[in-house]
Amino acid sequence: MRNSRRGQVDPFIVMDVMEAARRAEEGGRHIIHMEVGQPGTPAPQGAREALARVMEDEPLGYSVALGLPALRQRIARLYGEWYDVDLDPGRVIVTSGSSGAFVLAFTALFDAGDRVGIGEPGYPSYRQILRALDVEPVGIAAGADHRLQPVPGDLENLDLQGLMVASPANPSGTMLDRSALSALTDACAARDIAFISDEIYHGIEYEAKAVTALEITDDAYVINSFSKYFSMTGWRVGWMVVPDSHVRLIERLAQNLFICASHAGQVAALAAMECEAELQDNLAVYKANRALMLDGLRDAGFERFAPPDGAFYVYADVSDLTDDSRAFAAEILEKAGVAVTPGLDFDPHRGHGTIRFSYARSTGDIREGLARLKRFMQARR
Numbered sequence: 001m002r003n004s005r006r007g008q009v010d011p012f013i014v015m016d017v018m019e020a021a022r023r024a025e026e027g028g029r030h031i032i033h034m035e036v037g038q039p040g041t042p043a044p045q046g047a048r049e050a051l052a053r054v055m056e057d058e059p060l061g062y063s064v065a066l067g068l069p070a071l072r073q074r075i076a077r078l079y080g081e082w083y084d085v086d087l088d089p090g091r092v093i094v095t096s097g098s099s100g101a102f103v104l105a106f107t108a109l110f111d112a113g114d115r116v117g118i119g120e121p122g123y124p125s126y127r128q129i130l131r132a133l134d135v136e137p138v139g140i141a142a143g144a145d146h147r148l149q150p151v152p153g154d155l156e157n158l159d160l161q162g163l164m165v166a167s168p169a170n171p172s173g174t175m176l177d178r179s180a181l182s183a184l185t186d187a188c189a190a191r192d193i194a195f196i197s198d199e200i201y202h203g204i205e206y207e208a209k210a211v212t213a214l215e216i217t218d219d220a221y222v223i224n225s226f227s228k229y230f231s232m233t234g235w236r237v238g239w240m241v242v243p244d245s246h247v248r249l250i251e252r253l254a255q256n257l258f259i260c261a262s263h264a265g266q267v268a269a270l271a272a273m274e275c276e277a278e279l280q281d282n283l284a285v286y287k288a289n290r291a292l293m294l295d296g297l298r299d300a301g302f303e304r305f306a307p308p309d310g311a312f313y314v315y316a317d318v319s320d321l322t323d324d325s326r327a328f329a330a331e332i333l334e335k336a337g338v339a340v341t342p343g344l345d346f347d348p349h350r351g352h353g354t355i356r357f358s359y360a361r362s363t364g365d366i367r368e369g370l371a372r373l374k375r376f377m378q379a380r381r
């Protein structure tokens with residue numbers, strides 16, 4: 001049967017790594033997972049209990065397209081608690097993970113042929129979702145001197161209709177502070193470029209609190225999710241905050257594209273927002289893991305990386321060790337029994353010389369993984 005050109009997106013390489021790791025495990029090997037970008041913990045207990053109760057009493061049919069009103073209100077309240085921002089719940093749209101929010105945002109904001117800037121390295125699916133919608137992703141090579149985040153100067157010679165940023169970012173874990181973020185929102189406003197801020201790793205910060213674009217401007221699309229801080233990847237619930245005048249536009253798209261986000265997921269997500277103690281315990285594990293990673297990776301011989309401000313990744317420059325990160329990752333899996341992600345997923349141009357290590361798993365796993373990496377590097381010398 002015929003197929004479309006725009007449907008021909010690249011594979012998500014980390015998924016291929018996960019499959020290779022799974023095959024190794026099937027063959028009896030013990031693998032430490034430093035490739036996976038998700039918490040090893042389940043949804044908070046209060047979330048699971050709330051859903052178990054509601055499941056007995058309610059049919060859990062479609063919710064309204066914009067999401068359960070109670071959840072939209074609770075998310076709006078979170079902006080008061082986290083950032084001291086007074087947010088109208090009417091601007092909050094509950095989505096099928098942040099992935100669903102990207103589809104809604106890109107469809108609402110861009111026409112076929114429009115050009116959207118994305119920082120490289122960056123989350124690979126931005127590029128692929130844009131392509132699938134016939135929108136052109138424009139890679140912006142972000143420099144180590146700006147901690148791998150785009151800066152206004154990068155926009156000067158580009159004809160763009162949109163800019164997508166993430167802070168903390170995947171894969172680097174680096175953040176845009178208030179002045180860096182407002183410099184970008186100002187530059188976009190001056191050029192009529194739609195600004196989209198992926199804030200999915202907010203809540204997982206180590207030194208300073210992450211700044212939301214909503215502290216600076218209402219003229220932005222802000223996207224977040226229950227997948228990371230709230231430890232609910234598989235439940236497929238996220239959200240998006242849009243300017244008041246865009247709510248009805250998004251509502252019409254959401255009704256037709258998704259009907260609604262998972263109703264069961266929304267019930268659990270609402271309860272998860274009251275599980276602060278458990279979520280802070282998870283955060284304490286990431287903090288301990290991060291400290292181990294910073295020392296352990298250097299000790300093993302991976303020295304070229306910026307310490308992450310947030311999220312649970314270290315993005316290391318390994319160009320002194322390889323010019324083929326995919327083969328290097330395969331070698332690490334084969335010889336060290338540690339699964340890591342080649343940088344090509346995040347940066348098609350420079351990613352052949354980089355690797356992403358995730359430290360989202362248990363501290364015991366991180367210790368063991370670092371010991372294996374050290375032995376591997378010693379044997380390689």
Ligand SMILES: Cc1ncc(COP(=O)(O)O)c(C=O)c1O
Pocket residue numbers: 037096097098099100123166169170198200224225226227233237238
């Ligand atoms: C930066 C970033 N944005 C979005 C996503 C997608 O998350 P969700 O589960 O909310 O669709 C991920 C997943 O790893 C991510 O790293």
